[in-house]
Amino acid sequence: MKGRFGKQYRNGFDGSIKKLTLIFLGATAVWFLVIELLLIRLISDPVRWYWLNIAKDIGFIVLGAGLFFALLRHYVNEQSKCISELAQSEESLHRILAGSQLGFWDGNLLTGEVKRNAIWAEMLGYSLDDIAFNTQQWSDFVHPDDREAAWESIHAVLEGRTEEHQMIYRMRTREGGYKWILDRARVTRRDAHGNPIRMSGTHSDVTKLKVAEEALKNSEERFRRIFETTGVGMSQEGLDGRFLLVNDTFCHVTGYSREELLNQKKNFQSLTHPDDLPIQLQLLERFCQGEINRYDIEKRYIRKDGSVAWVKLSIALLKDSDDNPMSLIVATQDITRLKGLQQELELRAHIDYLTEIPNRRYFMELAEHELARAQRYGNDVAILMLDIDYFKQVNDQYGHKAGDKVLHKIANIMQGMLREVDILGRLGGEEFAIVLPQTNRAMAMEVAERLRSRVADTVLMLDDGISLSITLSIGVAMMTPQLVDLDSVIGQADKGLYQAKAGGRNNVVFSA
Structure with a gap:
């Protein structure tokens, strides 16, 4: 700062010196010429010449003194101006430093x-x-x-x-x-x-x-440790579905390595089971529209080896400083085993553990739906009630283990002879029931007779080598305008079953 003002001062001061020097030289030259002309041509008296010569010297001294004081005054003015500007500049600098706390x-x-x-x-x-x-x-x-x-x-x-x-x-x-x-x-x-x-x-x-930087660094480090070491699969996903970050647990769930998920630009769309993808895409759209900030969902991933992994996702939306959607943070729990247990419990709730066919409750639920559909479309539907003849004697003579084997064998025979649309169930004890959709009376009687005949022709070998011959009594009924609810049709078929037993067993009776 001082150098800049000093340079300006020197440039101005040097210019003034040159100007004043030229004036002084010009005035001196004129003065000397005038005096010399007077001394040589006009003054012949020695006394006058002497005094005129002294006047010449005095004039020269006066001109020199005038020049000196003019230069001195100019220097003082310029110096004062420079000092004032420098002071103002330093004051501005101090204000800037103070204002910026520098x-x-x-x-x-x-x-x-x-x-x-x-x-x-x-x-x-x-x-x-x-x-x-x-x-x-x-x-x-x-x-x-x-x-x-x-x-x-x-x-x-x-x-x-x-x-x-x-x-x-x-x-x-x-x-x-x-x-x-x-x-x-x-x-x-x-x-x-x-x-x-x-x-x-x-x-x-x-x-x-x-x-603040250290706190942010520590926060990021804590997040990274949690992200990497938690037992839950963690991933950060872009709004286009690409994986931006994944931890080892997520890799274990999907069967892919970190490099495969990140470097090959995999996305959740390519891993998601096709049947589960539409609903997640709908939720992603709601994310982008700002309608929701988080959601939980259960879905299936197709693992690298082609197997299916059931997962529960907890998904949260990350936003930028302008509150715009930026990416997703997804916590992934592998619930494959839990789903298997859940399906097994559901199966046990619906399936008879001994015969592996629908139990009474599940059979009645399926039968209700089928009768409702038959009424809606005007289709025929038949119901068969079946009972194993002399089953109590089998239990009493050969034991319950033999009785269980008889039940399981009868169920297998019937399953093998029925269509996929037919509904077979064990109602309890040695009693079974069958719903035959889109089946008229003649066809129902034919099915019942084939079942009776196949069971009668079957010889069952027990563990101790004893052979058993088993027979069935069957009652058949049709859904009619008068018999439209399940209990009524089953009750009608049950009447036929009792008539079959009363008629000597190993028999089929239609009840109208």
């Missing part, structure tokens, strides 16, 4: 003197008078772990390897703690040989920024 230092590399402003000192809890103006004291403030790197950065600038020293390091405060300081400096003057002779810079307190 500590300022200016080092004379030849004398080792370093000047600092009050903000530099106050930043560390000192007053300006407490701070000595030398570089050694600055290095004493710097944290020992940062001192070598700080000096190396400064030397790199002094040696011309870099243009600017810029480094964040710790400086000790008056209370003994440390603050993080951003130090920026440049060489501001070099000699004719390029050697640095002056260096200036600023300090700014970035402790809060550094603390």
